[in-house]
Amino acid sequence: VDVADEDAFRAFVASRTTALLRSAYLLVGDHGQAEDLVQTALVKTYLAWSRIREPAAVEAYVRRTMATTATSWWRGRRFRERVVETLPDRADADRVDPSLERDSMWWHLRHLPARQRAVLVLRYYEGLSEAEIADTLGFSRGAVKSHASRGLAALRRRLADDAAETGVRA
């Protein structure tokens, strides 16, 4: 990577880090891990910088790398060693409270298998189509459909279970 390219890369990092960190946080559910994930993806991007001809393709490359890295189950061992946020005290869940709803949804989202979670994040946060998600994650469209459907079903079921326990409407 020559000097001019490195300057362009630095400019990309400066302008896009916050947006990338937000996506990464949704993928892995932890701020520290999100920073690790973005850094990992950016280093891979730096190594591939000279091969990525289209400037518009750079962000897609980083996002694809983040998503595939986050869904690589073999990262699990490393992540198992990491500290994550603690569960909000759900014993207070005795009333309908929008912030609680968000927390419950978030809690259950974080406990979905990584691929289901990634598909839901790409669909409902990034706004990608099924075809785009399939391309990003390297899955078939059928697999994307299946992960989305199973993830949504699991979220509905778990939120309904919460509601049954606490008397809060799901």
Added chain:
Amino acid sequence: MNEFERRLERTLLARAETVVAGQRLSGDAVVAAGRSAHRRRRTAAAAIVAAAVAVIVGAGVLAQTRDLGATPVPPGSASPSAVDTPPAPVPFGSVGVSLMGYDRIVTPEGTSVPLRGPKGFGSIQTVRVPDGWVLLLNGVANREEVTQVWFQSGDGDAVRVGDLMSYFEVSRDGRRVATHDGDLGTMAVYELPSLRRLARVSAPTENAYVAGIGGDWVVMAESVATWRESRAHAWNIVTGEVISTHAGVEVWGVSRDGQVLRRVADGASKACVDLVPIGQVGRDAGGWCTAELAEDGMRGALAPSGGWVMLHDYRDGRDHRYWVGVADIRVGAGRPVPIAIRIGLESGFFWDTDSSFVVSSKSGETYRCQPVRPCQPLIVPQTQGSLTLFGSVG
């Protein structure tokens, strides 16, 4: 989009906004890391050759010992005795440990063995068994990142056990390997070195992974985003029986005689650690129960002998709190016994014998440790960021 999906969308947007704008990753730091990665790629091949020479002649770069004594001791334990003068460093091969790097393995005897798997693939996990090596290889094929389990025999032939495998576990006699079987929905056990499939079963969940193998049992856990307690599943490969636990169990290891070390949450502020036969992994918690064991960063690993537990506390890198302790759970009370090691622990370690383990410090040094004895620094090549040590079974 229905109301439930809109609610999910709102949750994601609200959560994303908790990441505040600001420069937390500098372009300079990423460029420096990228340059370093580029250099490592170029130098790893040379380093691994040098490593083979280093094993034989006992030369090399000395592992440094500046981390010793730098970190706090485990809460609730007696202070470790003053760390004795560390033993002199020895070449990694002299303690029976092998080295994996780039495209070859260096055996403890100093023999350099080329990897026969796909070109350009690197090993994520390697175990030496009596007839060769079991490897988890990761690389890019047809523009897709793939991971495969391979068996490479001692005479150099390599056989792919299957695609889309996850981490594997090898029995302590080195004769059985358990992993996914071709897709994430099936688990299987293979005989080594024949690779004859002994048994297979549908995975209890799609996020299950193999956590250990002992006797005729395989224990599985579930990967969840938090990497904490989940359900555990014990599968008997002879009868096909699968026993599942309730949520809240964290499997910390399986001994060679099939005892499982578990951490079980006991309320919000206490957790218990105990040893149970692998077929009873779902039974109620007992054993050693303390508040410290419930802490987020607390992790443990069971020595293959079943007699010792290595405890390590991993705190977020921001406050850099790490320590390693050892508890002799055979005494029943579970009192943590200080071990003469106070190393800023990196997450990776492995048992190289029934009662000793090899651990890397945060600053890159490598030690071989046994309970209540000073850790032995190991001489490893300078570019160990690209090289990893691994042990053997059987």
